[in-house]
């Protein structure tokens with residue numbers, strides 16, 4: 001079956017548009033709101049992909065497959081290697097992906113209408129080894145079930161291909177247009193399509209889009225994906241990001257990276273008309289935000 005977008009526009013087999021990194025971010029936001037996801041081709045260059053792979057290789061080698069007992073069979077993957085805290089493990093990840101201007105420009109447009117600032121919710125390798133079955137389809141926003149019912153964009157997620165990313169090896173499956181569905185509508189695997197990508201390309205999608213990892217039906221290939229998500233600053237991230245990062249690494253990073261990684265007060269909403277709302281800030285640490293931003297806990 002050929003996938004169609006909500007506007008019945010002819011589309012790729014997975015129903016998502018392919019765009020280039022220099023596409024106008026307003027257009028990217030428009031496509032995301034229309035389809036729920038898109039693929040940015042060549043978002044990260046081959047050198048950076050190689051360096052991220054090299055940075056993460058020792059960590060991957062040391063980690064056993066599986067993530068959370070009791071949930072590996074249907075969700076995390078008994079043969080899948082997940083490692084979080086990537087900012088502390090790969091400087092290239094920070095410079096070339098977390099701070100990618102296109103990714104941040106689109107996150108600004110999706111998230112800032114409803115918050116003073118957003119932060120990283122999670123960075124994670126999702127390396128699906130041969131034989132791992134298909135993951136349960138889901139929406140990332142289900143982490144914040146109460147807020148999910150507000151009907152606003154809570155999160156923007158992405159999966160960067162770090163190697164093979166075809167249907168047979170377990171490319172992410174998406175249900176185009178499902179970000180508009182009522183939350184109680186039944187999700188059928190038959191309505192999902194694999195998003196095939198070249199290394200360095202990224203699937204970017206709203207937290208409300210139904211998706212899941214594909215089955216790795218190969219004998220010996222690995223589906224190498226790197227997950228990164230940004231979340232409304234008034235919601236609790238999936239990963240305890242600043243704790244994992246630690247002050248020394250935080251101090252060595254650019255300011256915007258520190259902000260995204262929980263090493264700064266969250267900015268108040270730009271349009272806060274209530275003086276109290278402008279004065280109050282989330283994620284305070286006494287009066288020492290600046291010191292904290294620099295990666296040091298010095299109290300006056």
Ligand SMILES: O=C(O)CCC(=O)C(=O)O
Pocket residue numbers: 075076126135159170171172173211212213214225
């Ligand atoms: O690995 C993938 O393609 C998707 C993974 C995912 O959605 C998740 O683990 O929450």
